[in-house]
Ligand SMILES: O=c1[nH]cnc2c1ncn2[C@H]1C[C@H](O)[C@@H](CO)O1
């Protein structure tokens with residue numbers, strides 16, 4: 001791969017993320033336990049007597065998360081969650097974190113969010129799975145109400161995640177279906193990918209399919225094509241969490257420039273074709289992918305190749321705390337690297353909204369009433 005001069009962004013070479021705050025944004029892949037405010041981690045630790053935090057003030061803690069997550073390994077990246085999950089063990093803590101999550105996303109101009117977390121990781125202080133989900137949904141509803149009254153309306157829905165190294169996925173899928181009319185719109189599996197293929201959790205996915213309920217699978221992040229193949233072909237996933245390694249099934253000319261405008265010489269293999277033909281959404285998380293070593297750098301991120309080849313790409317944060325990011329920052333990074341303008345960001349946002357797990361009429365209303373008018377103002 002070669003990288004020539006990156007295309008010039010209409011926003012300048014190193015755009016200010018604040019430029020993107022006004023654009024309506026949709027996030028489909030954002031972890032509740034990966035997006036806490038550093039100050040909240042400190043305050044909750046104090047309240048619940050959690051003594052293992054690696055820093056004692058907000059800025060140092062923020063730096064610690066970002067630096068520790070920068071290891072180039074998904075397994076080491078995931079170790080940082082010990083400290084966020086550690087302080088999210090009571091209903092009050094869960095509710096506060098969910099409320100602040102909704103507020104932070106709304107303040108960044110996110111209009112629709114699907115936020116995920118693994119209820120099975122929040123049972124240490126005696127809550128039941130149902131109580132955990134109820135507390136989180138309560139916090140989201142409060143955050144939505146506060147944001148609406150502050151003139152920043154947002155819709156937040158929840159995905160419940162099962163940890164792929166554990167054995168509770170069927171139970172979590174049942175939880176998702178039990179709460180389907182109360183704000184939980186889907187199911188997911190996450191955690192270390194190598195050694196834990198999606199087919200380990202086939203009964204959970206079969207349960208979801210039997211109940212006509214959608215799900216996504218973290219696949220093609222730390223492990224490559226076999227994981228994507230299982231997720232789409234054996235498990236029947238509706239979306240791919242990351243899915244970034246689908247690039248391994250696309251052959252490009254030896255000297256291809258990942259920042260180019262077109263990729264006419266690209267040859268898609270069977271898996272890549274299937275993902276594109278079926279319009280399977282890719283929940284791409286550029287900054288996170290660099291941190292976990294799924295890609296070497298933003299310049300070498302396949303986002304642009306996949307976008308230009310018209311895969312259904314979406315832009316996501318993954319873990320705002322660990323990556324010190326936001327949707328506006330991810331847009332800024334992509335604009336600076338690949339030269340995208342408002343029309344591109346509108347397309348990625350519409351892609352995301354089309355791929356959401358709420359009902360078709362609700363998706364359409366968000367696109368027609370909020371997203372398109374919002375970008376029309378920006379495009380001018
Ligand atoms: O990017 C990720 N890949 C795999 N697992 C992840 C990623 N980000 C967060 N997780 C894990 C750690 C969290 O504790 C869990 C539930 O949100 O999901």
Ligand SMILES: [Zn+2]
Pocket residue numbers: 029031190218241318
């Ligand atoms: Zn994730």
